[in-house]
Amino acid sequence: MTTSKNDILFERAQKSTPGGVNSPVRAFRSVGGTPRFITRAEGPYFWDADGKRYIDYIGSWGPAIVGHAHPQVVKAVQEAATRGLSFGAPTEAEIEMAEEICRLVPSIEQVRLVSSGTEATMSALRLARGATGRDKIVKFEGCYHGHADSLLVKAGSGLLTFGNPTSAGVPEDFVKHTMVLDYNNVEAVRAAFAQYGQEIACVIVEPVAGNMNLIKGTPEFLGALRELCTAHGAVLIFDEVMCGFRVGLGGAQELYGIQPDLTALGKVIGGGLPVAAFGGSQELMSKMSPVGAVYQAGTLSGNPVAVAAGMTTLKLIQQPGFYEGLARSARRLADGLTAAAQEAGVTFCADAEGGMFGLYFSATPPNNYAEMMAGDRDKFNVFFHKMLDEGVYFAPAAFEAGFVSAQHDDAVIDATIAAAKTVFASL
Numbered sequence: 457m458t459t460s461k462n463d464i465l466f467e468r469a470q471k472s473t474p475g476g477v478n479s480p481v482r483a484f485r486s487v488g489g490t491p492r493f494i495t496r497a498e499g500p501y502f503w504d505a506d507g508k509r510y511i512d513y514i515g516s517w518g519p520a521i522v523g524h525a526h527p528q529v530v531k532a533v534q535e536a537a538t539r540g541l542s543f544g545a546p547t548e549a550e551i552e553m554a555e556e557i558c559r560l561v562p563s564i565e566q567v568r569l570v571s572s573g574t575e576a577t578m579s580a581l582r583l584a585r586g587a588t589g590r591d592k593i594v595k596f597e598g599c600y601h602g603h604a605d606s607l608l609v610k611a612g613s614g615l616l617t618f619g620n621p622t623s624a625g626v627p628e629d630f631v632k633h634t635m636v637l638d639y640n641n642v643e644a645v646r647a648a649f650a651q652y653g654q655e656i657a658c659v660i661v662e663p664v665a666g667n668m669n670l671i672k673g674t675p676e677f678l679g680a681l682r683e684l685c686t687a688h689g690a691v692l693i694f695d696e697v698m699c700g701f702r703v704g705l706g707g708a709q710e711l712y713g714i715q716p717d718l719t720a721l722g723k724v725i726g727g728g729l730p731v732a733a734f735g736g737s738q739e740l741m742s743k744m745s746p747v748g749a750v751y752q753a754g755t756l757s758g759n760p761v762a763v764a765a766g767m768t769t770l771k772l773i774q775q776p777g778f779y780e781g782l783a784r785s786a787r788r789l790a791d792g793l794t795a796a797a798q799e800a801g802v803t804f805c806a807d808a809e810g811g812m813f814g815l816y817f818s819a820t821p822p823n824n825y826a827e828m829m830a831g832d833r834d835k836f837n838v839f840f841h842k843m844l845d846e847g848v849y850f851a852p853a854a855f856e857a858g859f860v861s862a863q864h865d866d867a868v869i870d871a872t873i874a875a876a877k878t879v880f881a882s883l
């Protein structure tokens with residue numbers, strides 16, 4: 457009989473909820489074992505039901521960029537909550553948030569707030585199709601854009617075939633419009649446009665991918681997407697739900713100097729509460745209801761409590777030196793882990809971009825999904841569990857990027873590297 461409260465809670469959870477979790481990756485299926493049930497979080501740490509403390513490198517899968525339970529964010533939420541939880545009518549705070557996003561993200565002139573990244577990408581797709589009058593979309597193997605039907609697709613067998621559903625319940629008829637190409641492969645995109653250029657409504661891409669571990673789009677690849685979309689009248693959508701306000705204040709589009717037509721945002725802009733958004737030029741966004749013919753809506757869109765958390769987070773990340781500090785921490789972690797692995801003779805490397813990082817059990821960082829899948833996942837799983845025992849919580853799957861917060865200072869990073877030295881030596 458186990459006495460671990462995590463085990464007891466997991467058993468109980470599985471009776472009332474499929475797999476015991478409300479989002480699949482939390483279930484530890486990829487790494488095995490019992491998920492930790494979290495009771496509280498503060499700064500770079502959280503604590504599980506057994507009272508064990510972990511250095512958290514997931515940060516709620518991205519939002520916790522200023523650290524967990526930042527006092528200013530908590531205060532803003534408390535104050536907003538006392539004024540009412542939801543009105544279903546517009547507020548001035550929503551205008552302020554929209555203005556702030558338009559000011560910070562180079563390509564956004566108008567933005568619509570929604571409640572999840574899935575809604576943001578799904579709506580951006582609908583807008584792209586509505587604006588172009590075309591049906592076909594292009595996505596890339598290994599990029600995740602939420603769970604809208606058209607996007608739960610993996611590559612077909614041929615280079616330019618349309619995709620296969622990755623989930624039961626997604627009709628073939630939906631995904632027959634979705635072409636799935638290799639990430640960072642310029643030739644594949646050129647070939648797709650050469651054949652279907654007049655039918656492609658949009659290309660959607662994570663410019664810095666965080667859902668096949670961390671893989672950076674090459675400037676040539678992202679530049680070619682821009683060029684081809686412009687040449688063929690297709691809409692370029694940057695899904696910056698994860699990398700937006702994470703790789704830098706202006707997101708990947710500022711980092712690469714490439715302006716997409718539409719941008720999807722989420723995670724950081726909610727500061728831990730449900731806010732996401734999509735935006736672009738005034739001309740495109742004016743096609744959205746109630747002004748235009750593309751329908752989209754949400755009972756809790758622009759929720760006042762969530763907007764208070766998001767807006768306070770957006771202010772905090774604009775403090776001088778914020779992104780320099782974040783990037784320095786992620787780099788210190790990546791370099792420290794790589795050195796520790798080398799010392800122990802383990803094939804491993806790590807990379808970082810802004811406040812995101814990737815851990816790879818391969819000699820060099822991957823450039824696409826197939827290269828990522830070729831990494832040693834069994835070794836990652838052992839590493840993951842041993843680090844967990846040491847009180848370090850990395851994402852429970854080899855396919856996920858990691859995140860640091862502004863509260864991951866040198867002492868926290870160095871404690872992680874010290875733990876990794878012990879773990880690598882035992883692999």
Ligand code: PLP
Nearest residue numbers: 572573574600601602695697698
């Ligand atoms: N797009 C990207 C790049 C993401 O990483 C995610 C979630 O991880 C989504 C979209 C979906 O966001 P949400 O989980 O808020 O629906």
